Amino acid sequence: MADQEFKKKSSRREPEQVEEETTVATNESGEALKAELDDLLDEIDDVLETNAEDFVKSYIQKGGE
């Protein structure tokens, strides 16, 4: 049964051509994605709460649901 499940997997995937396009797009945009993450991390350094340790420690939520 499990073997049958595995064999069927290829039919579950997106059509091959879609996969190729995705791969190309990923390669082309790899650098852009890295730059985007760098920008995001710059911004996060600016907005990250100061005194992270105290900030995390003080977050206590009792009495849920």
Next chain:
Amino acid sequence: MAVPKVVGIETEFGIMQRGSEEWNPVSASSLLINSYVRSMSRHVVHQNSPVAWDFVDENPGADARDELSEDSSPPAVETHLVNAVLTNGARYYVDHAHPELSTPECRDALSVVLYDRAAELILIDSMAAATASLPPGEELIIYKDNSDRKGNAYGCHENYLLDRAIPFGQIITAATAHFVTRQIFTGSGKVGTEWPDHSVDYQITQRAEHFEEPVGLETTLKRPIVNTRDEPHSDSKKYRRLHVITGDANMSQVATFLKVGTSAIIFAMLEDEMFDRSIEFRKPVEAMHKVSHDLSLSVPLELADGRKMTALELQWDLFEQATRWKQERGLEAVGEECGDKVLTRWQQILHGLETDPSSLSNQIDWIAKRRILEGFIDRHSCDWSDQRLKALDLQYHDLRPSKSLAARAGLERIVDDVDAKLAMTEPPRDTRAYFRGKCLQNFSEDVVAANWDSIVFDVGDEPLRRVPMLEPLRGTADHVEGILDQCTSAAELLERLAG
């Protein structure tokens, strides 16, 4: 045959009053909600001015298994805390020590996403209004998350309308199969573990570690994968409301869409007798924990019949069953157009998880959060024990626009904020929430109480009049817009409805 999947989400939010040494979450939650109600007095209705939530139908101790197991303890209903009914049909209230917002009843998953986003906007406005009333230096902060990472969890519950005739045992099987495995796309991600004596850098969900039982009535202790609370909030001879407590609150709209959309399909399949009930875990609770701890998505889960399959393989199996169900029965039960979008997205996400999970960092919360955390680790040459990562984890869920990391993570949006702003005050047109919302908009002075399945009017000399709304799909715009438009008073409306 599958009944239309009327759905809704109830979210408990984390709350902090920063800058104050002495604060308590109940007062802070009350301040939050009262501040919003006051700032929006023309658009919302509140217990003191004058609409109260009507508790006559609240019975969270009722157990779907008919008899209570000995160690079950039903949650208490607190009737004295702030409880507002909004003109969009939602309920906004203090539940235990958290602010909670229940969306109005929605007809499909996309509508749930719209009203979930409207809920975020309501909380954002509430925070600003409440903070404005605090002394300088103090601030109310709301987090859309599920755990304080110290062992205290709170919920994002989903509700699905089901056919009462389906045996509860079958619901348990289908729900468990999906809830354990859907975590791979519904998880919001969490740094570390809340289990003592365990070591985990990062895991897929916030909630999984808080589940201890396969089935049960509790929501706060010994949490069960399948919750048996039996409060239909509708015609109890025809319907069941399945109360789902396993999900994480999602920042990603795609994740919310898939969480609700795929679950609605699974339950419709079950009602149409097209769910393969052979998917049963040998140890469901352990399987749930394993899935959350398995970032590689490759750990096999043991099934009762001896097979071993990963969560991803089981999700592909469920997806294939759903595709067959669509071909044979159509998607009417989950909304044709929306159902098609769910299936397309479901396949795309499973494909992404299988081939390159990082490609989903704009759609799936645990992957979006992990990208930020790993980027931070690289940049600052730290490791997973760094406290700043825990702060980033929490701040991902911060609803303040100036601080929210989720808002900066490049997450795809599938509903427009212009529509979501409108949905803060306007009810869905295609469920009974329309009637509730419009009655509050038009006749709030004559409405004394409202709940999910009725509205109580006071029109002067007569006794109070309760208008029952036991059918979740009656009271839609199609049914009552014409009548509502013609009536200039609640008395006239009641007369027309009686006639």
